[in-house]
Amino acid sequence: MNQAMWISKTGLHAQEAKLQAIANNIANVNTVGYKRDRVVFEDLFYRIQIEPGAQLDDNRVSPTGLQLGTGTRVVGTQKLFTDGDAKTTNEQYDVAIEGQGFLQVELPDGQTAYTRAGQLQPGPEGILATAQGMPLVPEITIPEGTSRVTIGADGRVTARSAIDDSTNELGQLELASFVNPAGLRALGNNLYRETEASGPPTEGAPGTNGMGTLRQGALENSNVEVVEEMTEMMTAHRVYEMNTKVLSAADNMLQQLAQVA
Structure with a gap:
């Protein structure tokens, strides 16, 4: 030729x-x-x-x-x-990550995957999960009779009771970051999996050790x-x-x- x-x-x-x-x-x-x-x-x-x-x-x-x-x-x-713009939704279970980091979710096979999509909802048993029904890691359960959930910029999740108006802390959302996020394997469904190229995850509370913070009532648009x-x-x-x-x-x-x- x-x-x-x-x-x-x-x-x-x-x-x-x-x-x-x-x-x-x-x-x-x-x-x-x-x-x-x-x-x-x-x-x-x-x-x-x-x-x-x-x-x-x-x-x-x-x-x-x-x-x-x-x-x-x-x-x-x-x-x-790079970060996408944050779009305000005013939905209490929506969270946008501002800065580095991924939410951690548990796959059906028990392995951990990572996502930037913060469209969260409590499942049938009150466990906070993604739009695809995958529970967050660490697990957070929303109790019955909750009138309002607050997710702080630092990831602390609190619930206000509709019965006696008391406030209870439910847990802590954690983020994971990677030395080389471009090395993650894209799985579809807004999910990524760790690889040798990405390096192991570093986990921590939002706002610590270089992690981004969370913004409740907002979602991150595509970049x-x-x-x-x-x-x-x-x-x-x-x-x-x-x-x-x-x-x-x-x-x-x-x-x-x-x-x-």
Whole structure:
């Protein structure tokens, strides 16, 4: 295959991956706590025909050499964990994390997952859980006859009784942070799981040891900027088109060469 055709093919695959990430970002613009994806590329190996600094003759060396690239490839995707804007909902069980950290939840298999989506609700037994019904870790139970629940910026959860108007502390919401949150494995359902790349979680109360704080009655919007994504989409589309033109031009050159031969 003509080398230019191969290089163009790698460019097409790269832009296809970028468009897929952009499409996913735009699709999740209204997903609570969603973090946008960024595709990471690298250039492929080079065919070195003349080494930089190689001796050309007795008096000359090559200042740059002759190095021909062979294309590009996708090496990874990266979640960008910048904060999304907090949207006020005035719902007592909604919490937005302002700063670093994740809420911890227990999966059906007993393992722990992590989320930025603070749409919480008490389950049938009063256990505070996510919108998908996964209980928080550590567990907090809302007693019957509760008229109002208060979640402090430091994660302390208190309940006011509808019977005698007394206030009781129910427990402490904790956050978990990671050295490399971009290394977490995305599970879907607004959940992430620890990996070797993310490192182990550091747990603590909100507002301590670099952890963010909680804001009751609010939810964190996605950090997707629609205008930026649209700009990236148009750029990726143009680059894709240009690669197809190079592919077509290289094919025409091969046909012309075959006719001459």
